[in-house]
Amino acid sequence: MIDDAELFAADLIGRRLLKVTTAWHHHADDRPSLVHLWLHLEGLGPVLFHTPSTGLSLRADQPHGPYSMAEHGSVSVIDDSPDVPVTWFVGQMIRSVRQIDYNDGHVGFTAGLTLQFPGGSVRLLGLVDGLLIAHDQHLGAVEAHLHEDVALARVVQTSGGCPSQWDAWTTMGQYLYLRYRHGEGTVEQHPSEDVDTWDGEESRLWTSWDDGTNGGRIELTDFLATAGLRLDPEAEVHTTPSIGPRV
Structure with missing residues (x-):
């Protein structure tokens, strides 16, 4: 797979998850926020999930090492953190990839994807310049505006x-x-x-x-x-x- 090649949801189906890499932005005294997620998939290589504004972008890309963000803290890169729900499915095949839409009556866009594995599912969401991984959790008020066509x-x-x-x-x-x-x-x-x-x-x-x-x-x-x-x-x-x- 060529780095920076654009990928689509269907490209992930039937691929075994081998490894997960995350990049976290550390801001002063605030809790770290997730900025990048790489899923290492059998036969496809590392796939970068990130959010350019809202929604998700997928492309073939190698994980970056730790780096500094001038005046905005630093970014640390971690492999297979047990605190990241998607790592629970390492070794399993991606069975389904479903689109998640956001619509609050004023704004509508594709907010992310649900990845379904034999052992369960996990949602990857790009909301307001932030990447969110959600598993079996209610997201509060925003939940009413999220929809999967299932x-x-x-x-x-x-x-x-x-x-x-x-x-x-x-x-x-x-x-x-x-x-x-x-x-x-x-x-x-x-x-x-x-x-x-x-x-x-x-x-x-x-x-x-x-x-x-x-x-x-x-x-x-x-x-x-x-x-x-x-x-x-x-x-x-x-x-x-x-x-x-x-x-």
Whole structure:
């Protein structure tokens, strides 16, 4: 991987987390703040997560050594700090990367990403010039303005087994193609269920995992739980295959 190459969320899916490096800005008597995060991923190398203003930027980049910031304190670089929640998942594969949006009715932007591992998930957020790693915690007032498009409003089963697959639409109107075959589950985003629309920039991988069973059948509830998706309380679900499996 070439340093400074721009990376996308889908590039991280299926990569094993090997190591975590963090850079902390020390300000006088204040608590250190996180300025940079590197995830070392199998087959990809170190990936830098940082926030240029709000939201996250991802690029291939080697960790820097400790350095000074003139008149603004210093920055220390630490490998695999146990106090950083993402280090708890070292050795695990990234199963899913989901976008987190912020909207308070006045300002809206992509605030960060949720990385899902077999052992749990962690949120990486860029809010007001700061990088935040959150795991199983409520972020106070800002939480009401954060949203992940993971609730399904409509699901139509298109194959009952070998593969098990569904067409699904989120409550925000995004079409998703859900598929499970040979023990491998995937969630793909596309503009619509029309396969002729699947080759453009709006198509990307959301989720991928292999449960090692080589199975071809899975119940919808189990698929959604593994994929990090859920049914909206008023979701419309059609469980009888109506189209037949796509190749």
